[in-house]
Amino acid sequence: MTLRHERAERHTIQIRKGDNVKVIAGKDSGKSGRVLSINPKKNTVVVEHVGIIKRHTRPNPSKNIKGGIVEKEAAISVSNVLVICGNCGKHMRVGHTVLPDGTKVRSCRHCSATLDKG
Numbered sequence: 001m002t003l004r005h006e007r008a009e010r011h012t013i014q015i016r017k018g019d020n021v022k023v024i025a026g027k028d029s030g031k032s033g034r035v036l037s038i039n040p041k042k043n044t045v046v047v048e049h050v051g052i053i054k055r056h057t058r059p060n061p062s063k064n065i066k067g068g069i070v071e072k073e074a075a076i077s078v079s080n081v082l083v084i085c086g087n088c089g090k091h092m093r094v095g096h097t098v099l100p101d102g103t104k105v106r107s108c109r110h111c112s113a114t115l116d117k118g
């Protein structure tokens with residue numbers, strides 16, 4: 001095992017695409033939504049309806065782009081969001097449970113429900 005490997009392990013993002021998360025910091029604090037994408041290199045996530053930025057776009061007929069204001073989710077830091085448990089509805093930092101067969105799964109720290117299915 002190399003040092004580089006250990007470092008990468010420690011900073012693994014515990015949030016997965018499709019998770020429901022709650023924003024706990026920043027201008028959208030208190031909002032919740034579904035994770036649309038994750039950027040592990042930047043430690044950011046894009047959450048549905050969170051961090052909306054308005055982009056003014058010019059029409060570009062050759063690319064079939066209509067002009068106007070486009071609303072788009074901007075990436076926010078993973079440290080600003082917590083996963084919401086689908087079982088008990090509480091938000092938390094993700095815990096881990098090792099199943100009897102040795103598989104490590106993400107789990108809820110409140111009700112011990114498994115967050116990963118399959």
Ligand SMILES: [Zn+2]
Binds near residue numbers: 087108109111113
């Ligand atoms: Zn729970």
